[in-house]
Amino acid sequence: MKTLFDYASRECADGLFPECDVPSAAPSSVLGAEFVRSRAPRIPNLSEGDVARHYTALSKLNYGVDDGIYPLGSCTMKYNPKLNEDAARISGFASLHPRVDVSLAQGALGLLYELGKILKSVSGLPSVSLQPVAGAHGELLGMFLFKRYFEARGESGRKRILLPDSAHGTNPASAAIAGFSVTEIRSNERGTVDLDALRKELDSTVAGIMLTVPNTLGIFEENILEVTRLVHEAGGLCYFDGANLNSFIGRARPGDMGADVFHFNLHKTLSTPHGGGGPGAGAVAVSAPLVDFLPVPRVVKAGDEYRLDWDCPRSIGSIHGFYGNFLVAVRAYAYVLQLGEEGLRAVSENAVLNANYLMERLKTTYRLPYDRLCKHEFVLSGEGLPNHVSTLDVAKRLIDYGVHPPTVYFPLIVHEALMIEPTETEGREALDRFAEILETIAREAAEHPELLHDAPRNAPVRRLDQTQAARNPVLTYPFRAEG
């Protein structure tokens, strides 16, 4: 594939910007020679058509939710309604500078306030911050809140975060940035937190626990109330990673389960797109003891007017330059207004029904390490496939059939994991077709393993050499030496 830098520069870049209507300023005289750029960046000058065609060609090498099922476990790749996109592009939102006086941004502040109210209601928690711009950013905020809470209580000796061994990698990384150490808690044979292992670790050095609910196996912690009670009794706090909210939205609330911090992934549960890896939004809701510590500024309502409140002396400060990813919040708000309460409930109902339906069908073909009711996702194992066929081979073969593979090799506690999350926006026929493909692939593994080992063949590129990419990194375009 050609890159931008493989195109020859043309002499046709004029026309985007007007002629200068004020006296021109010579850089060397107004800035001084010291400041004037000595060498132009190597960016070709191209016609608009060149550029349009280049990026259209690139887009065709991608696979998005609009192309078909995208069953990436833990990622909730649901359909992204088009209204969301239109809403975020309304000029009154898109062209609003974050420093305008609040009186000139009442619509935007009102939207943030109202969305915050909805998220409080959905989570059953008393306060929310929309400042985090990604799930991991929400986790980081959560860990900052933990830290400030214990500082305020004079319990800075609480330095340990407990983490189930099924946790997302962002959890331990977020805890570490906030200066906590991580202690892993093993899962029991049912795939949930081992209560005895938890009890053994709970002491006055524990700041709290980070739980993914339901966990990354797609299993709901049946003992969730016991887990949070034990942690609270030991003086700790409970963080809930909300990546999997899609499985219980509209019927259960983290606040009722003992959560002190809960992060939403608006780009998962509330249908704002993933954008090829962002931008997302990771709103955080908190329990009463943590409210004072939330970031500034906060959107508040005084009478009929929305304001930004900076006067929060116990706040941790800010974690984003402004108010979080506002245009992502617009999309989420558009979605949640359309759904309403009934719709929220229908989301979790269909997400869980779809996952269980697919799991039930596939468990006769692939190994299912935890054979029990799942929530919105489930984890199969490619272990035991014949002819040295691996989970990676299955994933790449799925590409040949024109569908996106599930999450693979995660969670780490399942060997050769295939983590499947169909979401509620797939219908029964789509699930049946996906299952048929996986069944066909299992037969191929026995009869024509080379089809899997050599996959993909029906993709823009064949399997890529990751080892070379790691050993001999080429991370920028290798321009030819200037002569």
Add this chain to the structure above:
Amino acid sequence: MRYLPNADGDRRQMLEALGLRDVEELFSDIPAAVLAKYESTGLAAKSELEVRDALERAAAANEGSSRVSLLGGGIYDHYTPSLVGHVLARSEFYTAYTPYQPEISQGTLTAMFEFQTLVCELLGMELANASMYDGATALAEAVLMADRIRKRGRVAVAANVLPQYRRVLDTYAWAAGIEIVDVPFDATGRCDWAKIPEDVSGLVVQTPNAFGGLESLAGVKAKLGDALLVVATYPIALGLVEPPGSFGADIVVAEGQCLGLPMGFGGPLLGLFATKSDYLRQLPGRVAGRTVDADGKTGYTMAAQTREQHIRRERATSNICTNSALCALAATVYLASVGADGLRRVAQLNLAKAHYLADGVRRIRGAKLVFDAPFFNEFVVRLAEPAGNARARLAEAGFVVDDPAELEALGVGNALRFAVTERRSRSELDRALAVLGGKR
């Protein structure tokens, strides 16, 4: 619900296949006490038409979006070529996930590789990641990285860094146990190099700084010993201004909003993050790399992943996962659209128009620029009258201007900051000058 394709009949058949009678049985693993406590959000479902109308009304209540902007301070009213929006609206890009399956993500990965190259070209650096959340968090990550490398637990920060960057930095540094030492600015509003403390892991400067002044980076690196030079900058300015990399900067970050992103009330934004090749293993965030496929054909994949949270967990260089990929694509298409010549041209327009307004202000009786330092498209003025009065008159005339309170917090009282981009016409600037000069 039109986003949910299963019909009642489908659901019944699926439940039957599971041997269940009622859909609620699917939730029997959630404690009954939790289910019983659930309270409705009370939200009534609305049609697409109603929601669109409601959002249009909310947007119309943002009067600030249609005013003539002289606002800056890190976010600027630049022009975005039409093509950028059209590429971003392609669902192959915006509905894709992080490219964990490279064979069907070559579009995203190739664009990431182009973006990294463009960032290096712009900032004059060797290595860039695939984006951070925004300029402020990119700076905070840069400070964490500098301290991972030099491990002194102390970082010097110029006092004229934009306040929103400083707020985020303060929070991250507190959590990481890094002490921040202020470096004051001099009479020109620029960092006072004579006051750099010793025994720090790095020095953070921003150019243009919070007053719009260009920091003179020549020779700074030599004053730092082995402390890292961390620079935050403004990409559009670099169409004309020598990039920080030319002065030996070790880490350069920037807010990429100016490269084809809407102001969007401050988000989503785009953090640019670049460093020297030697520091690859300390780099936070994703990186795309070039490799070959099984047939030897060139392709792209995520590279150097052993630094990242999904592999290294608590020992990762950062917890960042989702970043600003689509915003990075916008910046890539923006730069491809304007080219090197267009970038220089747009920078020249900013320079000329800002200096036109500044020259006009200087001619107003009793008015002056507060700092005598070269500037790109933003500067600070003090008038014969209180700043608040002038700002109120500008507001009446349809302009939006920064609140002087922010400058005051930096120790520069009774002053207004003006930013002028290529979007401002001479007649708008003349009108602003007339208001400032007391003429109607």
